[in-house]
Amino acid sequence: MPGTIQAHGLGGAKDLPIPSELAIAGAVAALVVSFTVLAVAWREPRYDGRTTGRTAPAWLDRLVSSRALAVAARVAGMVFFLYVGAAAVFGKDSLTNPFLGTFYTLLWVGVVPASLLLGPFFRAISPARTIAMAFARISGVPEGQGMYAYPARLGYWPAAAGLFAFVWLELVYPHSTDVGPVRLWCALYLGIMLVGSALFGTTFLARADPFEVYSSLVAKLSIWGRREDGTLVLRSPLANLATLEARPGLVGVVGVLFGSTAFDSFRESTPWLKAVQSMSVTRVLPDTLGLIVFSGGVIAILTVATMATGVTSSTPRRALPDLFAHSVVPIIVGYIAAHYLTFLVEYGQLTLIQLSDPFSRGDDYLGTADLQVSYWLSGHPTFLAVTKVLAVVLGHVVGVVAAHDRALALLPRRHHLTGQLPLLVAMVSFTVGGLYLLFAA
Structure with a gap:
């Protein structure tokens, strides 16, 4: 019904009218075949962010790098932030308030396609970064600097x-x-981001802002990148993904993103609902534990799989999880597409309609109040099912390619094949588990 938040567009098996066994078997076969082909035909690392990429047209580089565009993006971001903030403060406490749809749909889910198309989108419009930059300018602090080094x-x-x-x-x-x-x-x-940026500068936002980090990770799968000298280039998403700098905690970020999406499917499954109902407690405790287990499980599987290989003395085993964590980003994007597709398209339309009436008084500030939500996707379950399964499989195949290329660069030649087998097992387990939850939710 209009005005209600569905379960993220995932209606369960009724939205996926194809045999789950066939989808899972096909996905596993695609991964194994991909790994076999890569092992035979791909013997040297190919992606180097320092040299790869075709230089963008000079006019496009000037436009993208211009201060005018940066200011326009920040102004647009702040105006939208203040507009939605007014709805949050003065609007009604109901599901018709566009603040909720903006937060859960346009921000959390919409940042994925925006970052895939435009690069680090949230960084350009972030209200926290804009306010921090404004405070720094007013106080005379050099832009980007804080009181301490991060x-x-x-x-x-x-x-x-x-x-x-x-x-x-x-x-x-x-x-x-x-x-x-x-x-x-x-x-x-917002308070934590502003205090953190005052202490550690904008580096804090680049490392600690959950939405900026999320957007920047996804942006590594876009075609837009920059060389070390700042030149704007167009390159393949895999080459761009290889430029993601491994830092402590990267495996934690991908673990939370992937694990939480999987848990979102699992928490409405029949076995979990029966288990929760059998406990004499509210759902908060078991769901919290379930979320921790799923997120921690992804971190543990990736950590064990990456460390279970031979490495040179220049690459300590403890560094491998973060060095290979970039290969999980395509998997995350694939599951986000499969899990939130209907939610983004249909509830996103409803949010745009609600934004015209932020205070629920019958206003039409944006001229969208009379639009109608199109439920075309929900009316074509077979198309929806195929799209979801393809998104998951494609994400895993791209992840295997990214992991393979990184393994060739890090592992000794004698471990190029055997060293990747634990990663293949991890990818297969992610595929089987993810598709099972997608169908069984």
Whole structure:
């Protein structure tokens, strides 16, 4: 019904009218065949972000690098932030408030296609970054600097914690669709980002802002990149993905993103619902534990698979999980597409309609109040099923290619094949588990 938030567009098996066994078997076969072909035909690493890529036209580089475009993006981001913020503060506490749809749909899900098409989209419009830059300019602090240097050992771990806080709010907290708690979460997020940027500069935002890190990870699968000298280039998504710099906590970020999406499917499955109902507790505790297990499980599988190989003395085993974590990014994007596709398309349209009436008074500020939501995707379940399965399989195949290329660059030649077998096993387990949950939800 209009005005309600569905289960992220995933209607379960009724939306997937193809045999689950066939889909899982086909996906596993695709991974094994891909690995075999790569092992035979791909003997040397091919992706080097320092040299790959075709130089973009000079006019496009000037436009993208121009201060005018940067200012326009920041102004647009702040205007939209203030507009939605007004709805959060002065709007009604109901599902018709566009603040909720903006937070859960346009921000969390919409940032994925935006980053795939445009690059690090959220970084360009981030209200936290804009406010931090404005404070720095007013106080006379050099842009990007803080009181202290950001500790390198923290890496992306603060972003992983922020992402976990978001998915806990979305998936576990029983009042996640009440305006008040979501508004409080956003206020805390903004406060932490501003304090952190004052202490550690904009490096803190690049490492700790959950939405900026999320967007920047996905942007590595876009065709847009820059060489070390700052030149704008167009290159293949795999070459762009190889430029992702491994830092502590990267495995935690991908673990939370992938694990939470898998848990979102599992939490509405019949076995889990029966198990929760058999406990004499509210769903908060078991769901929290389930979210931790799924996120931690992805981290553990990836860690064990990457460390179970021979390495040279120049690459310690403990560094391997973060060095290979980039190969999970395509898998995450594939599952996000499969899991949230209907939710983004259909509830995203409803959110755009609701944005015209932010205070639920019958206003039509944006001229979209009279539009109607198209439920074409829900009306074509076979197309939807094929699209979801293809997204998952394609994500895993791209992940295998990325892991293979990184393995050739890191592992000794004698371990080029055997060293990748644990990674293949991990990829197959991710595929089987993910597709099973997609069908069984």
